[in-house]
Amino acid sequence: MTGFRHGGQMDSGSQRDKTPVEGPEVLPLGSTALLLRFGLTVTPRATAAVQALHDMLDKADLPGVTEILPSLASVMLRFDPAKVTRADLAARLATLTGTRDWHAAEPRPAMRLWQVPVAFGGVHGPMLEEASALAGLSPEAAVRQVAETELRVLAIGFAPGQPYLGLLPEGWNLPRLSDLAPQVPQGAVTVAVRQIVLFANASPTGWRQIGRAAFRPFRPEARDPAPLRAGDALRLIPCSGDELEALLHTGDPDGGARCQVRA
Structure with a gap:
């Protein structure tokens, strides 16, 4: 972009x-x-x-x-x-x-709200504990704070359809990693500088992976390959690792996400 x-x-x-x-x-x-x-x-x-x-x-x-x-x-x-x-x-x-x-200046209220299931921590969020400690929170409090924040799609970039989401509370103004992580999977939920990136494809990154979603931000086979738009609102809904594995297994690109159109 x-x-x-x-x-x-x-x-x-x-x-x-x-x-x-x-x-x-x-x-x-x-x-x-x-x-x-x-x-x-x-x-x-x-x-x-x-x-x-x-x-x-x-x-x-x-x-x-x-x-x-x-x-x-x-x-x-x-x-x-x-x-x-x-x-x-x-x-x-x-x-x-x-x-x-x-x-x-203030943006107009978001016309669409996405609710996206995310498994935080464990194998799906291997850097949750490190990121939460940097934010001054316990892992449980960190997940709760992220889930309670209504994020906005600030920009689409770096890869097709890939959203930059924000802004998290000021405690999440975390630096990037000093060395790149070799690869995070498609759907990785990563955090830095008060923003979250939901990865459209597997990629190296300098951001900390705290969770994963089955939602696919880029769908080249679809009529609308990039379902998220700048200005959309988005909430990350915590789910279990087993629930995420089941969503991944279905192959549904929505990954259990719901889009609500606001009046």
């Missing part, structure tokens, strides 16, 4: 996070895209501003724009140069964003 660095640092609770979020810089990106960037450092406020900006652009009349992709501190717009020039689009974006108070 353009404009997104895997595992961007979350400057949670810092002086930078206490300063107002200014309007986004409008920057050229390649020959057919613009990047609206709130900063080089990811903060909770910048992330909230990105979600609000994505909502605004999604509803705006922007002729020639072919794709809008949010990241953690920026939003990318791809455009058709046969229908709009870069200069005209940049001017339109400056007008749209110039009057908004981005310091107080």
Whole structure:
């Protein structure tokens, strides 16, 4: 995903996070895209501003724009140069964003809530104890806190359909591993910098695996290969290891997940 660095640092609770979020810089990106960037450092406020900006652009009349992709501190717009020039689009974006108070920006309520079964700890979450200790919690309290947090899909990136979810409470502003884990399985639930990544495919990672889901975020055989969308809400519902094994055995890509459409 353009404009997104895997595992961007979350400057949670810092002086930078206490300063107002200014309007986004409008920057050229390649020959057919613009990047609206709130900063080089990811903060909770910048992330909230990105979600609000994505909502605004999604509803705006922007002729020639072919794709809008949010990241953690920026939003990318791809455009058709046969229908709009870069200069005209940049001017339109400056007008749209110039009057908004981005310091107080809030995303609109999520229209969809996913409930995804996850087995925490044990063979499915081999680093739960380490991660919970770093967060200052017992493993049981850590699972409870994660399960009680309504997460948002902040961005899709690093791999097709793969969601970055957040934000967890500030105690979860954990550093990445100093050395990569050789591989986590598809469905691995990993944590770092107040975010959770639900892995779409088996992959090496510098994030700590605390659980696993049978839900598949990327389904190349399906009409809609990436069921999660930026802005969706998501809750991780604890299940037992045996229950997860049964869900994996069915081969159902939903893995027991339910999607509720909110009014």
